[in-house]
Amino acid sequence: MPTTNPTDTDLSAQAREILLKNDRGGYTVPTHGLYPYQWNWDSAFVALGFAAFDSDRAWTEIETLFQGQWTNGMVPHILFRVNDPGYFPGPSVWQCDPARSGAAMPTSGITQPPVAASCVRELWEQEGCRRDHPRMKALFPKLMAYSRWYRRHRDPMGNGLAMVVHNWETGRDNNPEWDEALAAVDTSRVGPYTRKDTSHVNSAMRPTKQEYDRYVALVEFGRAQGWDPAVIARENPFRVIDVGITMMLLRADRDLLVLAHALNEQEAIAELQAHIARAEAGVAFLWDESIGGFSSYDLRACKSAQILSSASFLSFYAGVGDERQRATQLLQLQRVSQDCRYLLPSLAPGSRTYDPMRYWRGPVWLVVSYMVAKGLREAGHHEWAHRIQEDSRNLIRTAGFYESFNPETGAGTGGPDFSWTAAMWLHWCGA
Numbered sequence: 244m245p246t247t248n249p250t251d252t253d254l255s256a257q258a259r260e261i262l263l264k265n266d267r268g269g270y271t272v273p274t275h276g277l278y279p280y281q282w283n284w285d286s287a288f289v290a291l292g293f294a295a296f297d298s299d300r301a302w303t304e305i306e307t308l309f310q311g312q313w314t315n316g317m318v319p320h321i322l323f324r325v326n327d328p329g330y331f332p333g334p335s336v337w338q339c340d341p342a343r344s345g346a347a348m349p350t351s352g353i354t355q356p357p358v359a360a361s362c363v364r365e366l367w368e369q370e371g372c373r374r375d376h377p378r379m380k381a382l383f384p385k386l387m388a389y390s391r392w393y394r395r396h397r398d399p400m401g402n403g404l405a406m407v408v409h410n411w412e413t414g415r416d417n418n419p420e421w422d423e424a425l426a427a428v429d430t431s432r433v434g435p436y437t438r439k440d441t442s443h444v445n446s447a448m449r450p451t452k453q454e455y456d457r458y459v460a461l462v463e464f465g466r467a468q469g470w471d472p473a474v475i476a477r478e479n480p481f482r483v484i485d486v487g488i489t490m491m492l493l494r495a496d497r498d499l500l501v502l503a504h505a506l507n508e509q510e511a512i513a514e515l516q517a518h519i520a521r522a523e524a525g526v527a528f529l530w531d532e533s534i535g536g537f538s539s540y541d542l543r544a545c546k547s548a549q550i551l552s553s554a555s556f557l558s559f560y561a562g563v564g565d566e567r568q569r570a571t572q573l574l575q576l577q578r579v580s581q582d583c584r585y586l587l588p589s590l591a592p593g594s595r596t597y598d599p600m601r602y603w604r605g606p607v608w609l610v611v612s613y614m615v616a617k618g619l620r621e622a623g624h625h626e627w628a629h630r631i632q633e634d635s636r637n638l639i640r641t642a643g644f645y646e647s648f649n650p651e652t653g654a655g656t657g658g659p660d661f662s663w664t665a666a667m668w669l670h671w672c673g674a
């Protein structure tokens with residue numbers, strides 16, 4: 244029987260099916276097998292996908308995510324609602340006890356990009372910007388507490404930039420931005436462990452064993468400190484300003500400010516305005532003239548990572564950069580677009596460590612493409628926004644709902660039937 248390509252209508256139906264299949268009852272796993280729990284930024288983006296056909300379920304996704312919030316305001320990167328032996332490192336490795344964290348379940352001890360506030364603003368706007376929206380109102384103090392946690396524990400220079408203490412916090416796990424800082428992490432005390440990720444997908448698409456040892460060493464360090472955020476912020480062997488989280492946090496605070504105005508929360512308005520002003524001025528520090536872009540910064544070695552990644556282009560999403568910096572970023576985008584077929588690769592193709600198959604060292608991830616395109620559109624760069632959206636659509640048409648995509652061939656990389664890719668089709672790039 245001749246096979247025909249699915250139509251866009253078929254793809255929309257498939258996207259909905261993926262979300263429903265990955266729904267574990269109020270929360271969604273990123274994909275079956277590889278990631279069997281609730282992940283922080285995955286859930287926030289997934290809510291946007293549900294909103295296309297079930298707004299009640301969309302709000303529930305964010306509400307269940309905040310059941311994992313710690314008393315100190317942090318929202319962990321993984322919520323372990325069940326114990327799944329198919330994932331490493333699971334709850335027994337992290338040892339984050341709900342009795343101490345205040346979360347409703349065991350969780351990991353680190354966070355992830357704080358995009359929940361921006362997604363809540365989207366859900367709220369889609370429903371008509373009602374000032375008395377009860378679910379938005381109930382989430383608002385929790386979102387504020389999360390933003391405050393970042394400002395209190397992850398702004399060591401007091402200038403609005405966001406520090407990470409594990410590369411997993413960035414969500415862009417093995418981007419070479421972390422290579423040098425990770426190389427300084429001592430792995431000599433890491434005991435034997437069994438990875439599970441490489442039993443789910445081809446190891447050529449995952450971080451290497453040497454990289455993983457460092458990831459595990461950082462978990463062991465945090466655990467030995469009882470996950471005390473103050474000690475970790477001071478002494479962690481990996482302390483890096485992440486350009487990605489810095490931009491997403493600034494954007495989240497801008498979106499929270501819109502919600503604060505709607506709720507007439509005067510104290511929160513003043514607080515957010517101060518955060519925003521500080522970060523707007525602070526990001527200038529991340530501009531690296533040698534690469535012509537915003538870059539992450541290693542606080543221990545006091546040096547820029549000197550890497551142009553897809554996160555560099557989030558400056559548009561954050562609404563920062565002076566005229567010359569914006570023009571330079573657009574030239575960089577032009578260059579990247581000439582070097583690969585599909586925008587936006589996670590790493591510029593000319594980079595030494597670029598690998599179109601390996602996780603965050605080259606593949607396209609649609610959630611980053613979405614944020615960058617949104618920022619570009621808001622800044623008036625409609626053609627670029629359109630190009631990124633078209634490429635994203637074509638990647639799904641070509642390969643399906645993969646975790647990520649090879650920017651040269653369009654082939655799917657990582658796991659299949661991925662929730663946030665389905666969500667991006669439904670919310671943003673589906674025709």
Ligand code: DGY
Pocket residue numbers: 320331411416440
């Ligand atoms: C993993 O297990 O690879 C995740 O990215 C960690 O969050």
